[in-house]
Amino acid sequence: MATAKTEKLSASLEDYLEAIYNLSVDGSVARSKNIAQALEVSRASVTGALRILAEKQLVNYKPYGYITLTKQGCIEAQRVVRKHNIIEKFFVDVLGVEHTVAQKAACEAEHAFGPQIVEKLLCFIEFVNSYNKNGYDLHDEFRSFFRKHGSIAAGDSN
Amino acid sequence: MATAKTEKLSASLEDYLEAIYNLSVDGSVARSKNIAQALEVSRASVTGALRILAEKQLVNYKPYGYITLTKQGCIEAQRVVRKHNIIEKFFVDVLGVEHTVAQKAACEAEHAFGPQIVEKLLCFIEFVNSYNKNGYDLHDEFRSFFRKHGSIAAGDSN
DNA sequence: TTGAAAAGTTAGTTTGGACTAACTATATTA
DNA sequence: TAATATAGTTAGTCCAAACTAACTTTTCAA
Numbered sequence: 001m002a003t004a005k006t007e008k009l010s011a012s013l014e015d016y017l018e019a020i021y022n023l024s025v026d027g028s029v030a031r032s033k034n035i036a037q038a039l040e041v042s043r044a045s046v047t048g049a050l051r052i053l054a055e056k057q058l059v060n061y062k063p064y065g066y067i068t069l070t071k072q073g074c075i076e077a078q079r080v081v082r083k084h085n086i087i088e089k090f091f092v093d094v095l096g097v098e099h100t101v102a103q104k105a106a107c108e109a110e111h112a113f114g115p116q117i118v119e120k121l122l123c124f125i126e127f128v129n130s131y132n133k134n135g136y137d138l139h140d141e142f143r144s145f146f147r148k149h150g151s152i153a154a155g156d157s158n
Numbered sequence: 159m160a161t162a163k164t165e166k167l168s169a170s171l172e173d174y175l176e177a178i179y180n181l182s183v184d185g186s187v188a189r190s191k192n193i194a195q196a197l198e199v200s201r202a203s204v205t206g207a208l209r210i211l212a213e214k215q216l217v218n219y220k221p222y223g224y225i226t227l228t229k230q231g232c233i234e235a236q237r238v239v240r241k242h243n244i245i246e247k248f249f250v251d252v253l254g255v256e257h258t259v260a261q262k263a264a265c266e267a268e269h270a271f272g273p274q275i276v277e278k279l280l281c282f283i284e285f286v287n288s289y290n291k292n293g294y295d296l297h298d299e300f301r302s303f304f305r306k307h308g309s310i311a312a313g314d315s316n
Numbered sequence: 317t318t319g320a321a322a323a324g325t326t327a328g329t330t331t332g333g334a335c336t337a338a339c340t341a342t343a344t345t346a
Numbered sequence: 347t348a349a350t351a352t353a354g355t356t357a358g359t360c361c362a363a364a365c366t367a368a369c370t371t372t373t374c375a376a
Contacts, residue, residue: 138296
């Protein structure tokens with residue numbers, strides 16, 4: 001009954017799904033060109049990835065046709081995007097990392113974090129946000145702690 | 159003046175350096191066999207990696223000879239190992255993730271975290287450890303918060 | 317001291333994921 | 347509606363990183 005292949009997706013294929021999802025979000029449809037730009041790969045690479053994703057029944061794709069996510073593809077994409085957002089949020093909101101650095105690192109780290117860690121991380125962000133014992137705000141507390149004890153590090157930015 | 163190549167190492171090569179470092183730590187010397195076991199790759203793959211690392215002057219390697227890290231190799235390895243340990247510590251000590259899951263995820267995530275994030279993360283672990291305003295321990299606080307608000311998730315363990 | 321067993325290497329193959337160059341299809345606009 | 351620009355595909359290449367099978371070197375025990 002044509003059950004879609006449930007093998008774990010490679011980091012690369014997850015990136016393509018994520019890009020397609022993000023491009024589809026604002027009403028507009030994902031185009032090969034835009035996917036290539038978003039991921040900074042060649043158009044030919046996009047074609048190759050789309051063929052594989054279509055085989056796995058994660059995208060609806062016919063040569064020269066529109067590109068949309070299948071039901072399953074959408075579920076997968078959302079899983080990846082959600083993970084990305086949680087990780088990025090942790091970097092920015094909790095650690096106070098620069099947005100651009102956080103964005104880039106989240107993009108790579110998202111493939112390494114399994115469900116247990118992601119859920120714990122999400123819960124931890126909520127914990128930090130909601131913490132308010134005796135009027136102490138953990139964001140402020142950590143900021144000032146970092147000012148006192150944080151290393152300079154920096155260097156190559158990322 | 160034979161300046162060692164300073165190109166960024168691939169995740170794979172970082173893994174090899176890390177394994178060699180860890181095997182060398184307890185006095186004993188890294189052997190090809192043990193590296194293969196540690197990384198769960200074939201002995202032939204180890205030979206290939208060692209050749210490349212030797213070219214980059216990160217290991218001292220002659221066929222059939224002992225394997226040791228060069229000065230620069232040791233610096234690189236320590237950088238990777240330190241990163242790994244900080245990430246794993248965060249997962250286990252702060253998030254309360256199972257040790258085995260944390261270990262595995264840290265191994266993959268270590269290649270994605272740049273210096274800025276690692277330093278912030280380290281500082282954050284120290285912050286959580288040292289926090290003691292009005293006798294509140296953040297570890298306890300989060301544990302109980304997670305019990306109340308954490309999702310079940312689980313499923314495929316990782 | 318010699319001859320298996322173990323360790324290590326070499327040669328050749330595979331796979332995933334990228335690339336360029338050249339071709340084809342679609343869209344646009346004069 | 348024909349010419350041309352743009353988008354997309356195909357074919358072929360490259361590279362890193364893994365693999366197996368077969369070979370060589372080293373080690374160790376009889």
